[in-house]
Structure formats: C-alpha cells, structure tokens
Amino acid sequence: MTPHHDGVPATQTASQITQLDADPNPTPVETESYKTPLVIKLLVAATFVVILNETIMINAIPRLMVDFNVTARSAQWISSIFMLTMAAVIPVTGWFLQRLTTRAAYTIAMTTFTVGTIICGTAPIFEVLLAGRAVQAAGTAIMMPLLMTTVMTVVPEHARGRVMGNMMLAISVAPAMGPAVSGLILNLGSWRLIFAFMLPVAVAVTALSLRHLKNVGDTNTAPVSWFSVAVAALGFSTLVYGLSEVGARSTSQLILMIGGGAALVALFTFWQLRLQRIGSPLLDLRAFNHRTFTVSLVLMSVAFMAFLGSMILLPLYLQQLRGLSAMQTGFLVMPGGLAMGLLGPRVGALYDKVGARPLVIPGSVLMVVALFTMSRVIDAGTAYPLILGLHILLMVSLAAIFTPAFTLGLGALPPELYSHGSSILGTLQQVAGATGTAALVVILENRSRSLVSGGATADEAFIGGLQWAFIAGSAFGAVVIALSLLLPSKADQPAGPAH
Incomplete structure (x- = not known):
C-alpha cells in the first residue's frame, strides 16, 4: 500500500484522521x-x-x-x-x-x-x-x-x-x-x-x-485481471442490453442475449471468488459477507426496479395516450425529481439523528401507496395535477429510502471495501433498472394484448396494461417494505476487515 495524501504525516491516512477526530457519540450540535x-x-x-x-x-x-x-x-x-x-x-x-x-x-x-x-x-x-x-x-x-x-x-x-x-x-x-x-x-x-x-x-x-x-x-x-475486465464488460452490457430489448426482440433472441449475459456474469463471479484467494479480485465480493450491506443492496436494487420501471411507464402514458411532447413530459415530471433532490439533505440529516429504520420503513409504505394509487386512478382523462401530485409523492418516498439505505450499507463495510461496495451498488443499479423496466413493459404489453383480443379498444387496452404494470410496481414496493424490517437502525461499528 502506497500512501497518497497532502500535508498528512506518512503514518496517518485521511480516513484514520477522520476516525480520530470523530466522536463516536456526537451530540446533535456537533452533527449539525x-x-x-x-x-x-x-x-x-x-x-x-x-x-x-x-x-x-x-x-x-x-x-x-x-x-x-x-x-x-x-x-x-x-x-x-x-x-x-x-x-x-x-x-x-x-x-x-x-x-x-x-x-x-x-x-x-x-x-x-x-x-x-x-x-x-x-x-x-x-x-x-x-x-x-x-x-x-x-x-x-x-x-x-x-x-x-x-x-x-x-x-x-x-x-x-x-x-x-x-x-x-x-x-x-x-x-x-x-x-x-x-x-x-x-x-x-x-x-x-x-x-x-x-x-x-x-x-x-x-x-x-x-x-x-x-x-x-x-x-x-x-x-489487474484482464480476463475479468473482458468478461465483466461483455457480460454485464449484454445482460442489460437483453433486458432493455424486451418487447422489441423475438423470444429466441432475448433468450440468447439475456442467457448469454447471465452466463458471463456467473463466470465473472466465479473468477472473482477464485482471485480473492490470491488477493487481487477485480471486484471484491467479500463485501457480501457483511449482512447489513447485503440487505441494503438487495433493498435498493428492488426499489430501483420499481422506480425505473415506473419512470418508463409515465412517459409512455403521457406521450402515447395523452399526446404530450417529450419536453412537456419532462416539465411535468421534473418537480418530482426536484423534490427528491431537495429533500436529500434533510433526509440525510434525519438519518444522522434517528437512523435508517424510521425513514426507510415509512418511505417504503409511501412508495407502495403512490404506485398502487396510480394503478387505480390512471385513465384516459386523469387530471394532470393528480398525476403530478402522485409522482411527487413517489419521489419523496424514494428520497426517504435511498439516502439512508445507501449510507447504512456502505457504512457497514471496512474502508478497504468502500470502492468495491460502491462499484457493486452501481453495477446492480444498472441491472436492476433494466430488469424492472423489462418486467413492467412485459406486463403492460401482455395485458394490453389480452384486452384487445377480448374486444377492448387500443386505448382501453393500453390503460388496462398500464394499470397492471403499476400494480406490479407496488408489489416490488411490498418486497422493499419486508426488506426494510431487516435493516438495523445504524451500521454495526466498527466494521470488521474483509476476510
């Protein structure tokens, strides 16, 4: 290990100084x-x-x-x-x-x-x-x-x-x-x-x-293991691409792409476990040995499935059925994104005071409420203010989930795994987002085809498919609620070394 820091004695890293300076039981004034x-x-x-x-x-x-x-x-x-x-x-x-x-x-x-x-x-x-x-x-x-x-x-x-x-x-x-x-x-x-x-x-x-x-x-x-680099790049990109093409490709093509990508990801995982024994994995999977990190990661992945899957549904509805332009759609959903972002610092400050559970559990419940309500009220003439309000509610609920869960999960890792934990999270976000989008699009299309075969008009079938897709999104949310009950309020301190 070669230290790199500015103005810091060679015997102390920045992380060590931070740990020395930080009071393990800070008062609210110190935190603020x-x-x-x-x-x-x-x-x-x-x-x-x-x-x-x-x-x-x-x-x-x-x-x-x-x-x-x-x-x-x-x-x-x-x-x-x-x-x-x-x-x-x-x-x-x-x-x-x-x-x-x-x-x-x-x-x-x-x-x-x-x-x-x-x-x-x-x-x-x-x-x-x-x-x-x-x-x-x-x-x-x-x-x-x-x-x-x-x-x-x-x-x-x-x-x-x-x-x-x-x-x-x-x-x-x-x-x-x-x-x-x-x-x-x-x-x-x-x-x-x-x-x-x-x-x-x-x-x-x-x-x-x-x-x-x-x-x-x-x-x-x-x-570096260049074999790992090649397998990771090909495997994860093929898997995500295959998932993103659901509804646009034939079944045989999707099986080839998704199955091939999944096989390469499995090979990558096996190879990293092998490399861990000699101390040089490209992606250190020992982060999964820490229970709080693993639970937080799964929770965030499922929440991303609901979040990104739902985010593709609303623009489809607004542009295909309601006739809005892409820019008009962007302005309609922008307040939700702004609300989520602006609440981030406040949610983070609350996490520092009360921990994760008092935020993630109510946030998960609100997410289910927002998605299920969308499934009930979405039709050909739903008032735009109602759509706007439900979208803001969904974004607020996600703000209460993501910041605490992410902070809690990474905080449970030892410092030498921080970069690997961040990479694992980022990778699974891409896969989870593509999976959630694919799942909800398949539900929408299958339900729409079923309604058309039963005599419904194209618009009626699209609305029916959309409603089922939002119900599926709320089912993802129910899984998030269950996972939130498994979280500790704070990360175990101190986190142990990787082993």
Missing part, C-alpha cells in the same frame, strides 16, 4: 455544525454535470433521425449506448479507484467525459456520435463510485447521512432536469448546441476542481 469538505463539494458539482448529460439527449432524437437519416429505433441508441457503457465500465471501477489517487481518477474521468463531449458535438456521422456517447459514459461511470468512495473515506460516520443527502441532490435533480434543459436549448437551434453548452461547463468545473482537489485515502498496486 459539521462542514462538508471542499473535496466533496467539488466532486458533487462534477457528478451533477456528467449525470445531467445522461438524459439530456432524449428530446433531440427526432432531430437526429432527420439529420442522420436513421430510424427511431436506431436513434434510441443515443440513450442505450450510454446505459450499456455504464454497465460495462462500473464493475471495473472498484479496482481502478484503489490503484489511482483521487486527483488522478478525477482527471481521467473528467478528461474522458470532455473528450466524449467534443466527439459528440463534431460528429459527422451517427456512428461517431454513438462512439462519443460511449466515451462520455465511461467518464460518468468513474465519477459516481469516486464520489461515493471519497465520502466514505473523509466523512465521519455521524455526518455521512447529511453529506450523502447532498449527493442525492445532484444525483436526483440532474436526470430530472436533462429533458427540460435540452428542450430549451433545442429551441435555439441544432442538437449540437447541447454539446456546445455542456463543453465549457465541464471544462470550467474540471479546472476549478483541480485547483483545490486533494488526494484522500491510500492506493493499492494490485495487478
């Missing part, structure tokens, strides 16, 4: 007066920029179809390639972040994102645009685990909830703002203006951050 370190604020700002980019191209798809003469199905790859690259890269970040200093990892992430932005903005053909989006996504995939790992390293346990809540502000608000921001930019002209807008923002944030960013924690020079 804790100041978020500058390194976290800088990383949150950069993360906001790169995550905003994930959804900012949604409204540009019609323009791309015209400019590049591609079909709607091909144009959708502008979003799909981002998701697939994230799924391929995130499993590698646990090893990557342990080898590099904070500044080096940040520089690589933001430089990669910036280069991808330049490629996209100047792309002469559609294939080059897709390549640029993949490069952007690779940088984004590094930023999220880097931010999470840094928080766990430098922030004392008693203040992590509030700091994680500030993270949620960026993570939740950015994707909610993407479609609305792109809609406003597209009113000014070409889709290339989106990247012209993103480029100076990314450069400015990177330059400002590198002026103040300092290294925290230690680095590890463990060798």
Whole structure:
C-alpha cells in the first residue's frame, strides 16, 4: 500500500484522521455544525454535470433521425449506448479507484467525459456520435463510485447521512432536469448546441476542481485481471442490453442475449471468488459477507426496479395516450425529481439523528401507496395535477429510502471495501433498472394484448396494461417494505476487515 495524501504525516491516512477526530457519540450540535469538505463539494458539482448529460439527449432524437437519416429505433441508441457503457465500465471501477489517487481518477474521468463531449458535438456521422456517447459514459461511470468512495473515506460516520443527502441532490435533480434543459436549448437551434453548452461547463468545473482537489485515502498496486475486465464488460452490457430489448426482440433472441449475459456474469463471479484467494479480485465480493450491506443492496436494487420501471411507464402514458411532447413530459415530471433532490439533505440529516429504520420503513409504505394509487386512478382523462401530485409523492418516498439505505450499507463495510461496495451498488443499479423496466413493459404489453383480443379498444387496452404494470410496481414496493424490517437502525461499528 502506497500512501497518497497532502500535508498528512506518512503514518496517518485521511480516513484514520477522520476516525480520530470523530466522536463516536456526537451530540446533535456537533452533527449539525459539521462542514462538508471542499473535496466533496467539488466532486458533487462534477457528478451533477456528467449525470445531467445522461438524459439530456432524449428530446433531440427526432432531430437526429432527420439529420442522420436513421430510424427511431436506431436513434434510441443515443440513450442505450450510454446505459450499456455504464454497465460495462462500473464493475471495473472498484479496482481502478484503489490503484489511482483521487486527483488522478478525477482527471481521467473528467478528461474522458470532455473528450466524449467534443466527439459528440463534431460528429459527422451517427456512428461517431454513438462512439462519443460511449466515451462520455465511461467518464460518468468513474465519477459516481469516486464520489461515493471519497465520502466514505473523509466523512465521519455521524455526518455521512447529511453529506450523502447532498449527493442525492445532484444525483436526483440532474436526470430530472436533462429533458427540460435540452428542450430549451433545442429551441435555439441544432442538437449540437447541447454539446456546445455542456463543453465549457465541464471544462470550467474540471479546472476549478483541480485547483483545490486533494488526494484522500491510500492506493493499492494490485495487478489487474484482464480476463475479468473482458468478461465483466461483455457480460454485464449484454445482460442489460437483453433486458432493455424486451418487447422489441423475438423470444429466441432475448433468450440468447439475456442467457448469454447471465452466463458471463456467473463466470465473472466465479473468477472473482477464485482471485480473492490470491488477493487481487477485480471486484471484491467479500463485501457480501457483511449482512447489513447485503440487505441494503438487495433493498435498493428492488426499489430501483420499481422506480425505473415506473419512470418508463409515465412517459409512455403521457406521450402515447395523452399526446404530450417529450419536453412537456419532462416539465411535468421534473418537480418530482426536484423534490427528491431537495429533500436529500434533510433526509440525510434525519438519518444522522434517528437512523435508517424510521425513514426507510415509512418511505417504503409511501412508495407502495403512490404506485398502487396510480394503478387505480390512471385513465384516459386523469387530471394532470393528480398525476403530478402522485409522482411527487413517489419521489419523496424514494428520497426517504435511498439516502439512508445507501449510507447504512456502505457504512457497514471496512474502508478497504468502500470502492468495491460502491462499484457493486452501481453495477446492480444498472441491472436492476433494466430488469424492472423489462418486467413492467412485459406486463403492460401482455395485458394490453389480452384486452384487445377480448374486444377492448387500443386505448382501453393500453390503460388496462398500464394499470397492471403499476400494480406490479407496488408489489416490488411490498418486497422493499419486508426488506426494510431487516435493516438495523445504524451500521454495526466498527466494521470488521474483509476476510
């Protein structure tokens, strides 16, 4: 292990100093007066920029179809390639972040994102645009685990909830703002203006951050298993792609893609268990030896299935049945994302005071209430204020779930597993989101076909399928309630070493 830190004696790491300074039983005044370190604020700002980019191209798809003469199905790859690259890269970040200093990892992430932005903005053909989006996504995939790992390293346990809540502000608000921001930019002209807008923002944030960013924690020079890298990238991206294609491909194609991806993921898992015996896994699965982390991870994965699955249903309803444009849809769902983000810091501060259970259990119940109510009230003429209110309620419930569960789960790990725990969480979020979306789309389509065969009109069948899909989402929520009852209020302290 080679220490990398600024102004810190060689015998003490940043995490050790944090542990020495932190009172294990802080008073409320101490918790409230804790100041978020500058390194976290800088990383949150950069993360906001790169995550905003994930959804900012949604409204540009019609323009791309015209400019590049591609079909709607091909144009959708502008979003799909981002998701697939994230799924391929995130499993590698646990090893990557342990080898590099904070500044080096940040520089690589933001430089990669910036280069991808330049490629996209100047792309002469559609294939080059897709390549640029993949490069952007690779940088984004590094930023999220880097931010999470840094928080766990430098922030004392008693203040992590509030700091994680500030993270949620960026993570939740950015994707909610993407479609609305792109809609406003597209009113000014070409889709290339989106990247012209993103480029100076990314450069400015990177330059400002590198002026103040300092290294925290230690680095590890463990060798990389390139076989693991290849299997992880191919396995997770194939699995997520297969799941995302449910409803658009034949059954035999889906079985081949999903089954092949799952087989490669199983091979990757077996290989990591083998590498653990010699001390150099690409993704250290010993994080699952910690019960609180495992329960929190499963809970968040199921919640993501309900969350992202439901998030695809509402735009389908608003655009296909109610005739709203993508920009109008974006503005209608944006208040929910803003509510979720703005509540993040408050929920985090409450977690620091009362723990996870008093927040996650009521949040899980509210999620079920919101989704089940949607299944009852959604029809061809549902009032927009009611849709808006239910969506905000759903986002508020998720704010009460994600920040506490995430903070509790990572807090249960020893420091040497923070980067691996963050990577595991990010990877399973991609898989869970694709799984939840696939499951609810299949339910919607099967129920709609059944109603059409029974004599219902196309609109009536679509509403019936939508209602069943929201009921399935509320069933996911019921699982989250059950898992929330298994959570401790606080992570076991101190967390033991990996073994």
